[in-house]
Amino acid sequence: MKTISIDPITRLEGHGKIEIFLDDNGEVANAYVQIPELRGFEKFCEGRAVEEVAHITPRICGVCPEAHHMAGMKTLDAVFKVEPTSTAKKLRRLLYNSFFVSDHTTHFYILAGPDFVVGPDAPVAERNILGVIAKVGLETGGEVIKRRRECNHIVEMLAGRQVHPICGLPGGVSKGLNAEEIAEAKQIAANSLEFAKFSIQLFHDMVLGNTAYKDLILSDMYAHKTYYMGLVDDQNRADFYDGKVRVVDPDGNEFAKFPASEYLEHIGEHVEPWSYLKFPYLKKIGWKGFVEGKDSGIYRTAPLARINASEAMATPLANAELQKFRETLGRTVHATLATHWARLIELMQAAEAMVELTNDPEIGSDDLRNRDLGTPGEGVGIVEAPRGTLIHHYISDENGIAQKVNLIVGTTHNNAPICMSIKRAAQGLIHKNGEISEGTLNKVEMAFRAYDPCFGCATHAIGQTPLIVTVYAPDGSVVAQGRQDPQ
Amino acid sequence: MAKPKVAFYWAASCGGCEIAVLEIHEKLLDVAAQVEIVFWPVAIDAKYKDVEAMEDKSIDVTFFNGAIRSSENEHIAKLLRQKSKIMIAFGSCASEGCIPGLANFYTKDALMDRVFKETPSTTNEEGILPGPETQVAEGKLTLPVLWDHVWPLEDVVDVDYFIPGCSPAPVTVAKAFETILSGNLPPKGSVLGASEVALCEECPRERHDKKVKKFYRPHEIVDDGKTCLMEQGIICAGLATRGGCGHLCINANMPCRGCYGPPPRVKDQGAALLAAIASAVDSNDEEEIKQIMSEIPDIAGLCWRFSLAKCSLVNKPVAAAAQ
Numbered sequence: 140m141k142t143i144s145i146d147p148i149t150r151l152e153g154h155g156k157i158e159i160f161l162d163d164n165g166e167v168a169n170a171y172v173q174i175p176e177l178r179g180f181e182k183f184c185e186g187r188a189v190e191e192v193a194h195i196t197p198r199i200c201g202v203c204p205e206a207h208h209m210a211g212m213k214t215l216d217a218v219f220k221v222e223p224t225s226t227a228k229k230l231r232r233l234l235y236n237s238f239f240v241s242d243h244t245t246h247f248y249i250l251a252g253p254d255f256v257v258g259p260d261a262p263v264a265e266r267n268i269l270g271v272i273a274k275v276g277l278e279t280g281g282e283v284i285k286r287r288r289e290c291n292h293i294v295e296m297l298a299g300r301q302v303h304p305i306c307g308l309p310g311g312v313s314k315g316l317n318a319e320e321i322a323e324a325k326q327i328a329a330n331s332l333e334f335a336k337f338s339i340q341l342f343h344d345m346v347l348g349n350t351a352y353k354d355l356i357l358s359d360m361y362a363h364k365t366y367y368m369g370l371v372d373d374q375n376r377a378d379f380y381d382g383k384v385r386v387v388d389p390d391g392n393e394f395a396k397f398p399a400s401e402y403l404e405h406i407g408e409h410v411e412p413w414s415y416l417k418f419p420y421l422k423k424i425g426w427k428g429f430v431e432g433k434d435s436g437i438y439r440t441a442p443l444a445r446i447n448a449s450e451a452m453a454t455p456l457a458n459a460e461l462q463k464f465r466e467t468l469g470r471t472v473h474a475t476l477a478t479h480w481a482r483l484i485e486l487m488q489a490a491e492a493m494v495e496l497t498n499d500p501e502i503g504s505d506d507l508r509n510r511d512l513g514t515p516g517e518g519v520g521i522v523e524a525p526r527g528t529l530i531h532h533y534i535s536d537e538n539g540i541a542q543k544v545n546l547i548v549g550t551t552h553n554n555a556p557i558c559m560s561i562k563r564a565a566q567g568l569i570h571k572n573g574e575i576s577e578g579t580l581n582k583v584e585m586a587f588r589a590y591d592p593c594f595g596c597a598t599h600a601i602g603q604t605p606l607i608v609t610v611y612a613p614d615g616s617v618v619a620q621g622r623q624d625p626q
Numbered sequence: 627m628a629k630p631k632v633a634f635y636w637a638a639s640c641g642g643c644e645i646a647v648l649e650i651h652e653k654l655l656d657v658a659a660q661v662e663i664v665f666w667p668v669a670i671d672a673k674y675k676d677v678e679a680m681e682d683k684s685i686d687v688t689f690f691n692g693a694i695r696s697s698e699n700e701h702i703a704k705l706l707r708q709k710s711k712i713m714i715a716f717g718s719c720a721s722e723g724c725i726p727g728l729a730n731f732y733t734k735d736a737l738m739d740r741v742f743k744e745t746p747s748t749t750n751e752e753g754i755l756p757g758p759e760t761q762v763a764e765g766k767l768t769l770p771v772l773w774d775h776v777w778p779l780e781d782v783v784d785v786d787y788f789i790p791g792c793s794p795a796p797v798t799v800a801k802a803f804e805t806i807l808s809g810n811l812p813p814k815g816s817v818l819g820a821s822e823v824a825l826c827e828e829c830p831r832e833r834h835d836k837k838v839k840k841f842y843r844p845h846e847i848v849d850d851g852k853t854c855l856m857e858q859g860i861i862c863a864g865l866a867t868r869g870g871c872g873h874l875c876i877n878a879n880m881p882c883r884g885c886y887g888p889p890p891r892v893k894d895q896g897a898a899l900l901a902a903i904a905s906a907v908d909s910n911d912e913e914e915i916k917q918i919m920s921e922i923p924d925i926a927g928l929c930w931r932f933s934l935a936k937c938s939l940v941n942k943p944v945a946a947a948a949q
Binding site: 158160168169171173175176177178179181182183184185186187188190191194195197198199200201202204215219284288291295297298299300301302303304305306308309310313314402403406407408409410411412413414415417419422426508510512532538539540545547 | 638639640641642643644645646649651652695696698724725726728729731732736737738740741742745746747748749750754755756757760762763764765767769770772792793795796843844845848849874875876877878879880883923924927928931
């Protein structure tokens with residue numbers, strides 16, 4: 140049997156590789172996405188002071204440490220049985236929405252944007268942020284850098300540092316904002332809102348206005364009928380920071396809705412011997428293998444899943460865009476590439492929330508912490524990370540020493556769906572005697588780029604695509620090699 | 627003169643060091659214009675071949691972030707060392723093991739069992755553990771081998787310079803790049819981009835040489851926002867940590883945990899912090915000192931938070947290469 144190796148795929152929580160096996164007819168028989176690394180946070184957080192676990196776990200991922208820190212501090216609230224002050228919650232939300240704007244901007248423009256704005260078959264040298272800038276203008280490129288920097292500055296004002304922020308305490312936060320900082324944050328929020336409007340317009344003009352791209356998005360090759368998961372507020376509107384976890388079935392009907400503390404009743408993790416990353420599934424349906432549909436426990440998280448799991452967005456402009464999204468694509472959307480549109484709708488909600496929060500008089504209050512802490516015990520904290528639902532679960536002894544820690548991170552939820560998406564894209568694109576062109580490989584890559592914005596953030600920016608495909612004959616000899624060389 | 631050839635690689639780390647490079651914003655464009663990037667980011671299989679095909683010492687500078695946890699990490703570290711004139715341990719993981727190094731508190735088997743068998747969300751009745759080789763219906767799949775320990779880079783290859791931090795602050799990254807591009811290089815083994823003093827000396831908080839009768843955990847006390855955290859009884863690693871980060875954690879009213887490694891002339895950061903804590907105790911009575919110290923939770927995990935993999939008190943095998 141012939142093998143196609145896509146190796147490496149790079150991502151943030153570690154490395155990855157894809158193996159595609161061809162059958163004797165030259166058609167794709169199966170595909171595997173392997174994660175070749177393990178850190179073991181679930182073990183080595185044992186024995187640590189439990190409040191420190193919220194500072195240790197951000198080191199799981201240096202691209203979304205804000206998400207881990209936020210999940211960690213919410214878990215500490217639960218461990219110490221304390222409700223944060225209203226101001227603390229607003230400051231946390233401001234930090235988190237600023238992070239969402241920065242992260243989603245990075246993904247859309249630097250990672251995914253090149254595929255749509257420049258084109259999936261465009262020469263590699265152009266299919267990067269520089270190509271995007273050439274197409275949409277230098278001003279936009281500058282805006283992307285500015286948005287990132289400004290939103291990261293809000294994170295820094297609230298949590299000291301851009302990478303591995305440090306402000307989380309049970310019951311609140313360690314730092315507030317003074318008048319000068321609020322004025323600055325207000326301006327950044329207003330800029331972010333304008334940028335979100337611009338980005339959505341750009342998507343309409345460049346992507347939805349292009350029939351070929353629209354066909355690509357809607358192609359069966361990039362679709363899976365799965366369950367979808369996301370946090371929602373009490374009106375079933377998307378919420379990145381708090382709420383209940385809602386799961387809808389492939390037809391869009393509510394399948395489950397549960398508070399963080401009940402996650403174990405709903406989520407199981409399956410182990411395969413060929414990857415260090417586990418495969419979550421819905422426990423009440425069970426692990427049925429890498430198959431889609433209502434009878435399989437496989438579900439998805441991240442922007443498309445959150446949109447599907449919500450009845451509405453929580454802010455007016457985002458909600459108006461959601462209506463357009465649903466008018467165009469339907470109520471429950473299975474097209475993986477529609478994730479990019481969903482991400483922009485979320486970008487809008489995050490920017491609108493920034494404006495709302497920075498104009499809230501309470502944001503300048505110094506009521507930063509509820510110090511009425513209970514005896515430490517067990518707690519679960521869930522937030523929506525840009526890449527999916529993020530679950531932290533700490534069990535502390537009464538002295539505040541972590542006894543057990545469990546973590547299910549965003550990309551992990553999507554592990555099985557990513558494998559399935561790669562297989563389907565490969566099946567649709569790679570055929571007997573067919574040429575494995577660079578554009579073909581990129582279209583395989585697009586299937587997982589939609590899930591994992593971490594992928595190749597540096598590579599795309601400087602014009603490399605780390606996708607290497609080798610075709611082996613059944614005896615193991617190399618019969619063809621397709622590759623994308625660095626520029 | 628030809629532009630210096632530069633490589634970036636990450637091993638066992640979180641990706642934060644890669645982001646740290648981006649966080650110097652416009653300065654990155656200046657740096658990028660002055661160098662030729664021959665390898666960034668990491669590659670695993672075929673791009674190994676690219677590097678393998680390079681002549682020895684043909685890369686001028688390799689910035690290596692991440693600790694050594696697996697056969698793959700070690701292999702690439704050695705390959706890049708062979709191909710590079712200057713090898714830089716970039717960030718805390720490569721320099722001293724950092725947070726991934728906390729895994730050295732446990733055996734690899736304990737880690738694997740916890741993750742794949744014991745966590746409450748995992749269903750694994752057959753007790754499957756991922757391994758180096760798996761035969762699937764269509765063929766064979768392979769994974770790198772996880773070593774039993776986490777190693778700093780210098781335990782596996784010769785390292786020329788160190789850039790500290792988890793992750794290095796933008797100011798450190800910018801300064802380190804500047805030093806390297808100037809061609810005016812300090813002696814081998816130097817730390818680049820940081821200060822030659824302890825963080826305490828750069829801390830803006832007031833100090834009164836006050837000692838304490840009790841230590842508090844950050845959530846047990848309200849910091850006054852201006853006095854030395856240690857003098858308020860909140861353990862802060864500033865005295866046992868190299869400066870140069872811009873006291874970012876203290877800016878957020880949180881204590882330093884030591885990610886910049888030991889200050890100059892200190893070998894074991896954890897031991898230095900332990901000594902600093904002991905000397906902050908307001909007592910001359912040995913029993914009382916013991917009592918106060920014993921109330922500090924997880925003192926090993928606190929003092930060696932970022933440097934356990936380098937801790938001189940821990941007995942570990944000589945080198946990963948031996949495996």
